[in-house]
Amino acid sequence: MTGQVYLIGAGPGDPELLTLRALRLLQSADVVVHDRLVSDEIMALVPAHIRRIAVGKAAGFHPVPQDRINEILVDLGRAGLTVARLKGGDPTIFGRGGEEYDALIAAGIACDYVPGITAAQGAAASLRLPLTHRGMATGLRYVTGHRARDAELDLDWASLADPDTTLAVYMGAANMVQISAELIAHGMPADLPVMAVSQATTPRERRLQSDLSGIAEALRDNPMPAPVLFLIGRVAALAEEEVLRLPTAEPAPLHKLFSHG
The missing domain is CATH 3.40.1010.10 (Tetrapyrrole methylase, N-terminal domain)
Structure with a gap:
């Protein structure tokens, strides 16, 4: 049996x-x-x-x-x-x-x-932001930023570069230079808000906030342990408003790095 x-x-x-x-x-x-x-x-x-x-x-x-x-x-x-x-x-x-x-x-x-709650939903709840929101995001896309060894990250960039959609990028830390460059090249605004969340919903959660043009550099200067999820879109600005009210939040000139607590 x-x-x-x-x-x-x-x-x-x-x-x-x-x-x-x-x-x-x-x-x-x-x-x-x-x-x-x-x-x-x-x-x-x-x-x-x-x-x-x-x-x-x-x-x-x-x-x-x-x-x-x-x-x-x-x-x-x-x-x-x-x-x-x-x-x-x-x-x-x-x-x-x-x-x-x-x-x-x-x-x-x-x-x-x-089924289990996926990372994008968990991170959004922890950040107190909606993944879709009237007038800001009419849809949600999940995409993996991981690529097989020695392979190109081949995605439908033109389809993904939609500022009216929240883009949740899983496993994209190693390839964020390419991801952000491709999205901008295909029409996504360079100043679109981005929130990176490491180990979401756990006591070890960390948050890094920037925009699409600056997220790769911000991540390089502030490495985050895996898994890291990226939420790209206008709704990420709502996370900024909420996170700045948290006691541990400390704004920085270019980007903002937060610890959960």
């Missing part, structure tokens, strides 16, 4: 943003297979007797390649185990959940998705 695998979204890091279903599955599974970016606070909710397998990756460092992760999940399922495959954010948004789902179904292993 084969087991069951659940592809679970851990959310952006705050354990209070974990869904009730996700929590129940984490506390009843036989084994938890987890990514590097799942927060310590979330992992603390997993009972000590449950087996844990870390399969996390970092930029340029993949100790457990994706094909091997797929094999691990299939092997655990074939062993008749209930598996909680825990991913940061939502498993269907830049989480390679679709690849793992396909591998499991092809092997005859039952698999379900358990």
Whole structure:
């Protein structure tokens, strides 16, 4: 008899943003297979007797390649185990959940998705800003700023360079020079507000504010630990208004760097 695998979204890091279903599955599974970016606070909710397998990756460092992760999940399922495959954010948004789902179904292993709050939603809530707002942003786009090794970051820049849409860029810190240059070259205003958020919703959250022309330089001068999310668009100005009212906020002439608290 084969087991069951659940592809679970851990959310952006705050354990209070974990869904009730996700929590129940984490506390009843036989084994938890987890990514590097799942927060310590979330992992603390997993009972000590449950087996844990870390399969996390970092930029340029993949100790457990994706094909091997797929094999691990299939092997655990074939062993008749209930598996909680825990991913940061939502498993269907830049989480390679679709690849793992396909591998499991092809092997005859039952698999379900358990959605999680994605980083853009978590960051927006922490910043107290709307991702869409009448007269400022009529839509929202999610895009990955990550590229495979030695590959070009090939995106539909003309489509993305829409100032009436909020652009959420995941995993884009290493390529922000190219991203900002391409967006400006394709018509996005250079002074469009940008808010970068590191480790959103956790006690380690940091915020860096600039505009599209200055965000790459600001990030270079103020490195932020992964994961870093970029919110590009007019609504980011609303974050500025709110963040400046927080006790820890200190404005700087060119850009502003904030710590959560």
